[in-house]
Amino acid sequence: MSYCTDATARIGSDPSADIRRVTIAGAVLNVLLALAKLAGGILASSQALVADAVHSLSDLFTDAAIIVGVKYWVMPADKEHPYGHGKIEGAVTALIGVAVAVVAVEIAWDGIKTLAWGEPKVPGLAAFFVALTSVAVKEALYRWTHLVAKRRNSPATEANAWHHRSDAISSLPVAAAVAVAHFFPSLKWFDSVGAVLVGGFILHVAWRIVKPAFEGLTDANCDEASADIERIARAVPGVRGVHHVRTRRYGGTIQTDLHVQVDSHLSLIDGHSIGHAVKAAVLAAGIGVTDATIHVEPDEPVA
16 A cells, blocks of 8 residues: 555645545444444354454544544644644554554454364354445445545545455455354354454555555655656756655655756856746646755856
């Protein structure tokens, strides 16, 4: 999951409105699904479905983090935060990933304990249909949230979308495990295996969420954007060289600074104008850059 690609500027008068809308809708569906899975898992004696219910409940935590956090990360720059509040979104994204990882470990560990020391039960077929319903609902929710995330270029919302998809896909092995354990009672332990598989898959999703978030928080370079920025700067009339291009992810946007070389015999005003032209070209290129600092240098030492 990379946020250094196809980045675009946030649009609309209130970029947080549709993020809140899709997140609140997701929270309501998560409550209903979690209750259905929990009831189905308990009544049908399916450990895998109960584990999946816990996964759905964990979505509520991330939904709340986004609903609260989006209010702050879309705030414009101010005196106390001259670069804006974009890193709040990175922190929320990382928080989502860590929460997902904790849930994954708990689910897998419960399954392992049952396999090693417990006595698996034969699950009822009702758990199978609950799991399939979860797949359909959560996949639809993933598609809606993913669409909003792309439109608003929001890494935190994209992370939440993947959390929804992880819930959808994790329900597939649950359904398979329940079906096998139900129709083949001698393989009732397969339900616990399903819980372990769900935990492993969710842990992988957590890594996909956390990695880009930490890269943004630690100002990791965005290589794809750096190459585009250098190409755009070199195309500006009057630019004779470009070097020291640096980029960093800032929430759903990119910030950059670079050095451009111009004719050493140009006046200060002319060199400054070329620097402004480079900045304007980079910001207007549609690659997600919202702030650029241009250092203008002579192309050769002045005698």
